[in-house]
Amino acid sequence: MTQPLLLILFLAPLGAIALSLGLRHARVAEYATVIAALADLVVSVPLLARTLRGSVIEGHNYVQLDTLGAWVIVCVSIVYALSSIYAVGYMRLLNEEHRLPLFYGLFSGFAFTMLAACVMNNAGVFWIAIELTTLISTFLVGFEQEAESTEAAWKYIVVVSGGISLALLGTVLFYWGGSFVLGPSYAMTWAALRQSAPHVYPPLLLVSFLLVLVGYGTKAGLAPMHTWLPDAHSESPAPVSAMLSGALLNTSMLGIARFLGVVNGTSVSRFAHSAVVGFGIFSFALASLFIVRQTGIKRLMAYSSVEHIGVQALGLGFGGILGIAGALYHMLNHSLNKSLMFFGAGNAMRAYGTKEISGIRHVLKTFPVSGILWLLGAVGIAGAPPFALFLSEFTILRAGINGRYRWAAIVFVFFLIVIFVGFLAHFRAMYFDDAPEQEIPRLTGTVWRTLPMWLAFLPLLALGLWWPQGLWDVFTKITLDVMGGVR
Amino acid sequence: MFLAHVTPLQASIFSSLAIVSLLLTFVMLGSHWLRNYVYAFAAQSWLIAALSAAVAYFGGYRELYAIAVLTALFRGLVLPLLLMRIVDRLHVKREIHAILQPSSSLVIGALVVMFAFVISNHMNQQALPAGRVVVLALTIMLSMKFLGFLMLAVRDEAISQILGLLVLENGIFLGSQILVPGMPLLIEIVILFDLLIVVACFGMLVRFLVVHAGTTSSRQLTRLVG
Numbered sequence: 001m002t003q004p005l006l007l008i009l010f011l012a013p014l015g016a017i018a019l020s021l022g023l024r025h026a027r028v029a030e031y032a033t034v035i036a037a038l039a040d041l042v043v044s045v046p047l048l049a050r051t052l053r054g055s056v057i058e059g060h061n062y063v064q065l066d067t068l069g070a071w072v073i074v075c076v077s078i079v080y081a082l083s084s085i086y087a088v089g090y091m092r093l094l095n096e097e098h099r100l101p102l103f104y105g106l107f108s109g110f111a112f113t114m115l116a117a118c119v120m121n122n123a124g125v126f127w128i129a130i131e132l133t134t135l136i137s138t139f140l141v142g143f144e145q146e147a148e149s150t151e152a153a154w155k156y157i158v159v160v161s162g163g164i165s166l167a168l169l170g171t172v173l174f175y176w177g178g179s180f181v182l183g184p185s186y187a188m189t190w191a192a193l194r195q196s197a198p199h200v201y202p203p204l205l206l207v208s209f210l211l212v213l214v215g216y217g218t219k220a221g222l223a224p225m226h227t228w229l230p231d232a233h234s235e236s237p238a239p240v241s242a243m244l245s246g247a248l249l250n251t252s253m254l255g256i257a258r259f260l261g262v263v264n265g266t267s268v269s270r271f272a273h274s275a276v277v278g279f280g281i282f283s284f285a286l287a288s289l290f291i292v293r294q295t296g297i298k299r300l301m302a303y304s305s306v307e308h309i310g311v312q313a314l315g316l317g318f319g320g321i322l323g324i325a326g327a328l329y330h331m332l333n334h335s336l337n338k339s340l341m342f343f344g345a346g347n348a349m350r351a352y353g354t355k356e357i358s359g360i361r362h363v364l365k366t367f368p369v370s371g372i373l374w375l376l377g378a379v380g381i382a383g384a385p386p387f388a389l390f391l392s393e394f395t396i397l398r399a400g401i402n403g404r405y406r407w408a409a410i411v412f413v414f415f416l417i418v419i420f421v422g423f424l425a426h427f428r429a430m431y432f433d434d435a436p437e438q439e440i441p442r443l444t445g446t447v448w449r450t451l452p453m454w455l456a457f458l459p460l461l462a463l464g465l466w467w468p469q470g471l472w473d474v475f476t477k478i479t480l481d482v483m484g485g486v487r
Numbered sequence: 488m489f490l491a492h493v494t495p496l497q498a499s500i501f502s503s504l505a506i507v508s509l510l511l512t513f514v515m516l517g518s519h520w521l522r523n524y525v526y527a528f529a530a531q532s533w534l535i536a537a538l539s540a541a542v543a544y545f546g547g548y549r550e551l552y553a554i555a556v557l558t559a560l561f562r563g564l565v566l567p568l569l570l571m572r573i574v575d576r577l578h579v580k581r582e583i584h585a586i587l588q589p590s591s592s593l594v595i596g597a598l599v600v601m602f603a604f605v606i607s608n609h610m611n612q613q614a615l616p617a618g619r620v621v622v623l624a625l626t627i628m629l630s631m632k633f634l635g636f637l638m639l640a641v642r643d644e645a646i647s648q649i650l651g652l653l654v655l656e657n658g659i660f661l662g663s664q665i666l667v668p669g670m671p672l673l674i675e676i677v678i679l680f681d682l683l684i685v686v687a688c689f690g691m692l693v694r695f696l697v698v699h700a701g702t703t704s705s706r707q708l709t710r711l712v713g
């Protein structure tokens with residue numbers, strides 16, 4: 001039963017790529033992508049449920065579907081589905097009909113590489129999958145072919161390739177460390193790394209972990225390696241921004257989580273957790289300061305992504321069942337909420353014809369329905385109840401305040417307030433400030449662009465009010481299996 | 488771990504190949520001419536191929552011969568040719584606006600190598616004579632990493648940045664031949680191909696940069712800040 005589901009998961013985006021690039025017909029490409037994305041979403045949930053009964057191993061041990069991977073697959077599929085629906089409405093506004101098939105081909109390819117990264121059972125192949133996500137998404141970032149987007153794409157590929165090469169070095173050193181225990185030639189599975197880690201010479205293990213952390217941290221957008229992120233997120237088309245923020249960053253966090261699981265329980269575990277907490281809190285603080293003084297609407301969302309990746313890192317670093325559950329729950333909630341935010345930002349950008357917050361006024365008059373969703377999403381992403389991000393941030397805070405990192409939890413609360421005020425001040429200005437009336441053109445394709453906002457908003461509200469028992473089972477399983485249990 | 492039984496002759500062959508590769512990185516660091524970078528890179532790749540072959544011969548890792556051939560072919564021939572094409576198309580012969588003079592970047596490079604040595608010395612737990620080769624491999628791995636980043640930081644031209652990235656990867660490749668010759672063949676081959684795709688992507692982007700941004704110097708890419 002699992003094999004066909006896995007096949008669908010990967011064949012669906014491949015089929016969409018083939019149809020988009022093969023037929024070169026814009027409408028076909030749009031619908032193929034939406035159908036493929038929905039198919040992925042539908043199969044991802046039973047796959048997650050299946051992993052609760054044990055991991056699935058395929059393809060000569062190179063493919064392994066465990067609970068953590070399946071969880072990230074669910075997050076990626078959600079964003080893929082939402083943003084491919086949104087893309088139908090949004091990309092038509094760009095008036096580049098003949099390049100749309102190329103866009104959708106790259107779009108599904110991007111989704112495919114991220115999904116593939118989630119099931120890789122070999123640290124080396126995982127690295128390659130992550131590298132491929134960069135290569136494909138670079139062309140999505142630069143898709144609009146303007147000076148700014150080309151510049152963003154260039155910075156993206158240079159910074160991220162440089163960063164990710166550190167992760168490769170770390171991976172090679174992990175392999176070398178393992179070779180003292182497991183012999184010169186062995187398969188670099190996560191299980192093998194976990195098994196050998198306690199016997200590796202500690203300084204070597206520590207350096208390997210730090211290299212991997214910085215490497216995948218670059219890709220995940222942890223400060224101070226986040227420099228590519230605001231440019232890439234703000235210059236790419238809105239559906240791509242949502243994919244970068246909601247899906248790609250999570251996939252890279254998966255790498256950090258897996259390696260953290262590998263070193264957990266070794267003698268360097270404590271230092272490794274402190275390093276993750278350190279990067280988390282620094283990203284969080286830095287992003288909050290940039291949020292306060294931001295002038296571009298999509299850059300605002302981008303710094304908010306840095307912030308939320310920082311929160312996830314804090315959760316993983318705090319550790320324990322609460323920290324890990326909070327971080328993973330945050331992953332899902334961030335995927336939903338940030339997609340909603342980028343969709344709203346894309347609408348506003350297209351309608352007002354500007355990326356500047358100061359140019360966007362009286363949003364509710366222009367977007368009576370989606371404007372309300374966007375505003376509620378902003379309240380949610382700033383961390384206010386009753387939305388889901390409040391629950392996950394609160395859980396992470398509980399993990400931190402009782403543990404070794406109480407100072408980090410206190411700093412966390414302080415900057416949460418800064419972000420709440422700073423973020424919502426921008427929205428107050430956009431919604432309620434006085435401004436001269438201006439002619440706002442009516443956009444077509446409203447249904448395509450509003451539907452995914454509803455689809456993101458409703459679960460966000462539901463998950464904020466009710467934390468299903470099934471999710472606890474998933475998080476407990478991940479904590480026990482991958483993250484090396486509660487210590 | 489074949490290094491545990493390394494003889495002095497083998498150790499000195501590995502060491503000298505590795506050290507000459509490091510020196511070639513300094514050639515890149517100290518030169519302004521883009522063509523020289525590419526030549527140095529090609530030579531470095533051939534040395535790495537020779538190293539793979541040497542490890543294959545002395546360590547008895549048959550599959551490393553394949554890696555040696557592929558390295559020489561891809562990194563030593565195809566990549567330099569691709570890079571040369573990019574250089575020719577760009578009509579830039581030399582790095583004009585480098586932030587640091589070659590001499591000062593050489594001095595910084597030397598400091599960086601010392602730093603790498605200190606770290607490597609801490610990471611090693613092997614006894615002599617294997618320890619000597621291990622520390623050397625680690626030092627060269629890390630210092631080529633740092634030197635690559637240094638080149639990325641102080642050079643503006645798009646082509647120098649590509650080469651900086653390739654130096655980063657060469658460092659890893661070189662070190663991994665000595666430290667983990669048993670790494671599965673599949674992964675090494677995929678990484679080699681991956682590099683080819685990376686350079687192709689860069690080539691395409693450089694063309695976009697010229698058309699859309701009107702410059703290939705990162706110093707002038709300042710539209711996006713903050």
